[in-house]
Amino acid sequence: NITIKNSKLYTEFSGDLINIKKANFALIENCELIGNDQFDSDGIDYDQINSGIIRGNKIYNIYGFNSDAIDLGEGAKNILIENNIIFNVNDKGVSIGNGSSGIIKRNVIANCGMGVGIKDHNSYGYILNNTFYGNQYAVACFEKNIGEGGGKADVINCILADSKTSAILIDELSN
Numbered sequence: 001n002i003t004i005k006n007s008k009l010y011t012e013f014s015g016d017l018i019n020i021k022k023a024n025f026a027l028i029e030n031c032e033l034i035g036n037d038q039f040d041s042d043g044i045d046y047d048q049i050n051s052g053i054i055r056g057n058k059i060y061n062i063y064g065f066n067s068d069a070i071d072l073g074e075g076a077k078n079i080l081i082e083n084n085i086i087f088n089v090n091d092k093g094v095s096i097g098n099g100s101s102g103i104i105k106r107n108v109i110a111n112c113g114m115g116v117g118i119k120d121h122n123s124y125g126y127i128l129n130n131t132f133y134g135n136q137y138a139v140a141c142f143e144k145n146i147g148e149g150g151g152k153a154d155v156i157n158c159i160l161a162d163s164k165t166s167a168i169l170i171d172e173l174s175n
Contacts, residue, residue, distance in 0.1 A: 001025045007032075014038035014064070019045040021074075026052040035062030035069075035089070042071040046100075051078035058085045068092040069112070072100040082106050092117040093135070096125050096151065097144065105129050114140045115160075118174070121149030131159045138167045141174035150174030 002023055009017045009031065017033045019042070020026045026049050033043040043059040046052055049072075059069040069086040072079055072095065079102040086093040086109045093109040096102050099122040108131045109115040115132040117140045118125045125139075132138035138160040141151040150173030160167040 003027045003029075004031060005029045008034075010034040010036075012036055012038075014041050016042040016045040016071075018043070019047075020049060020052075021047045022049075023052070024050050028052075028054045028057060030056045031058075033057060033059045033069075035060065035064070035067065037063040039064050039066060041067045043069045045071045045073070046076040046079060047074040049076040049079065052076070052080070054079065054081045054084065056083045060085075060087045060089070062089045062091070064090070066091060068095040071095045071097075072102050073098040074100070076100040076102075079103070080105075084108075087111050089113065094125070095119075096123050099123055101125070103128070107131070108133070109138075110134050112136070114138075114169075116140070116153070117142070118151030118153050119144035119148070120151060123151040125151070125153040127153055127155045127158060129157050131161070132163070132167075133159075133161045135163055136165045137169045138163050140169035142169060142171040143173045
């Protein structure tokens with residue numbers, strides 16, 4: 001189990017600010033995470049986490065290729081993402097893939113490539129009471145890797161405003 005609270009993190013180098021793998025429980029709360037323009041540099045990356053919470057954080061200025069504010073992958077399950085402010089992210093505000101699942105509620109996600117991107121078979125997001133503003137796509141469900149299948153989301157009572165391309169993106173393999 002791991003808890004990180006009330007911290008401010010920044011680096012000029014490539015790599016995730018917080019990367020947690022194979023934990024029973026992980027909590028990141030009330031942190032400020034400032035990104036950079038480096039390749040593959042997520043704010044928070046959870047892989048193979050049995051349950052966790054990402055709450056009350058401010059995550060911003062993540063401009064590198066393949067870099068997300070929050071990345072759930074490799075079977076991260078039962079992750080609650082709530083009350084975060086996420087903005088200025090070239091890729092995804094929240095990425096859910098590789099059979100991961102999350103509850104995303106009461107967040108503000110603005111000026112991202114995708115507010116929430118859900119990809120790959122068995123990846124699921126329950127998206128409730130969020131505000132999405134000025135993203136290319138507010139919510140996207142799609143197959144990222146050929147043969148891996150699409151993602152699934154339920155979007156309930158959210159504000160999807162001023163999307164640059166479209167509020168929703170859903171490919172033929174996703175729901």
